[in-house]
Amino acid sequence: xxxxxxxxxxxxxxxxxxxxxxxxxxxxxxxxxxxxxxxxxxxxxxxxxxxxxxxxxxxxxxxxxxxxxxxxxxxxxxxxxxxxxxxxxxxxxxxxxxxxxxxxxxxxxxxxxxxxxxxxxxxxxxxxxxxxxxxxxxxxxxxxxxxxxxxxxxxxxxxxxxxxxxxxxxxxxxxxxxxxxxxxxxxxxxxxxxxxxxxxxxxxxxxxxxxxxxxxxxxxxxxxxxxxxxxxxxxxxxxxxxxxxxxxxxxxxxxxxxxxxxxxxxxxxxxxxxxxxxxxxxxxxxxxxxxxxxxxxxxxxxxxxxxxxxxxxxxxxxxxxxxxxxxxxxxxxxxxxxxxxxxxxxxxxxxxxxxxxxxxxxxxxxxxxxxxx
Numbered sequence: 001x002x003x004x005x006x007x008x009x010x011x012x013x014x015x016x017x018x019x020x021x022x023x024x025x026x027x028x029x030x031x032x033x034x035x036x037x038x039x040x041x042x043x044x045x046x047x048x049x050x051x052x053x054x055x056x057x058x059x060x061x062x063x064x065x066x067x068x069x070x071x072x073x074x075x076x077x078x079x080x081x082x083x084x085x086x087x088x089x090x091x092x093x094x095x096x097x098x099x100x101x102x103x104x105x106x107x108x109x110x111x112x113x114x115x116x117x118x119x120x121x122x123x124x125x126x127x128x129x130x131x132x133x134x135x136x137x138x139x140x141x142x143x144x145x146x147x148x149x150x151x152x153x154x155x156x157x158x159x160x161x162x163x164x165x166x167x168x169x170x171x172x173x174x175x176x177x178x179x180x181x182x183x184x185x186x187x188x189x190x191x192x193x194x195x196x197x198x199x200x201x202x203x204x205x206x207x208x209x210x211x212x213x214x215x216x217x218x219x220x221x222x223x224x225x226x227x228x229x230x231x232x233x234x235x236x237x238x239x240x241x242x243x244x245x246x247x248x249x250x251x252x253x254x255x256x257x258x259x260x261x262x263x264x265x266x267x268x269x270x271x272x273x274x275x276x277x278x279x280x281x282x283x284x285x286x287x288x289x290x291x292x293x294x295x296x297x298x299x300x301x302x303x304x305x306x307x308x309x310x311x312x313x314x315x316x317x318x319x320x321x322x323x324x325x326x327x328x329x330x331x332x333x334x335x336x337x338x339x340x341x342x343x344x345x346x347x348x349x350x351x352x353x354x355x356x357x358x359x360x361x362x363x364x365x366x367x368x369x370x371x372x373x
Contacts, residue, residue, distance in 0.1 A: 004085035008093030013037030022363035052224035207323035221247030312345035
């Protein structure tokens with residue numbers, strides 16, 4: 001069968017690659033065309049567009065790049081029609097995917113959604129559009145199934161795909177020596193995957209380094225960003241000899257880390273599943289944040305806190321994200337009593353997310369649905 005998969009971010013590339021591997025196990029002759037990244041291409045998809053050309057963050061940034069976004073939508077529709085897939089699979093990336101889904105439904109394509117848009121946080125009215133255009137929704141957070149039930153929409157909870165990734169990630173005993181790191185314990189800095197957020201977040205994260213001389217700081221470089229981009233920010237912060245950049249090895253860094261400073265997003269959940277105590281950081285464009293605060297309807301910004309339904313992790317948002325506050329909260333995480341509290345919360349997190357196997361379950365359900373259609 002022919003599959004067309006659309007992912008627009010680094011996390012979507014990761015989960016899309018594992019879904020592609022699962023689809024190929026079910027359907028060895030699968031012909032897969034995709035928007036995504038290097039991981040999806042390595043898994044066997046023909047890459048049409050790379051996510052690094054698609055990621056625009058915040059309301060203001062979207063408006064500034066509207067012409068590019070509309071051009072991408074036009075090209076996507078043309079490419080789908082030329083390919084004529086048996087199934088279209090959309091992975092998160094709702095601003096783009098939900099608009100394309102409306103068109104694919106009108107054209108009669110079987111359309112599936114893996115990793116639900118966070119409608120429970122905002123835009124819950126979009127559920128009606130999803131019911132009308134998506135043939136099947138596969139959700140990865142335990143409370144999402146209950147959310148959709150309120151709208152009389154049956155969805156499949158398949159478990160979280162990160163459970164597979166973390167469970168299967170190998171130990172790397174030589175990680176420090178291979179990356180020219182010393183033997184001090186590591187504090188990981190995860191400033192995000194987009195150029196705009198990295199510039200905004202890394203500068204303030206670097207300010208805490210002098211206060212923790214017994215630790216070494218390692219920046220998890222995003223695969224789509226050149227090391228020179230990080231080095232420019234480090235140089236401006238006068239921290240050249242105080243921090244290392246290790247690119248495209250985020251999980252290896254987390255496997256070794258004692259604590260982390262993490263920009264809000266999927267990375268907070270990844271960090272939690274690797275059992276690394278963390279401070280959640282967020283500072284956005286002031287106007288974008290002001291608009292978001294009036295639209296978003298959640299108690300927390302981090303997935304970890306949302307899933308365990310308590311403020312397990314400290315969230316430093318906007319004006320609260322200061323060097324002094326970061327230093328204070330990081331110091332708490334290095335205290336054994338506070339650290340143990342966080343680790344106990346992480347055990348509850350894994351329990352709520354369920355067993356590994358999300359990619360295989362999703363691939364099985366998609367192939368069954370297509371074959372029975």
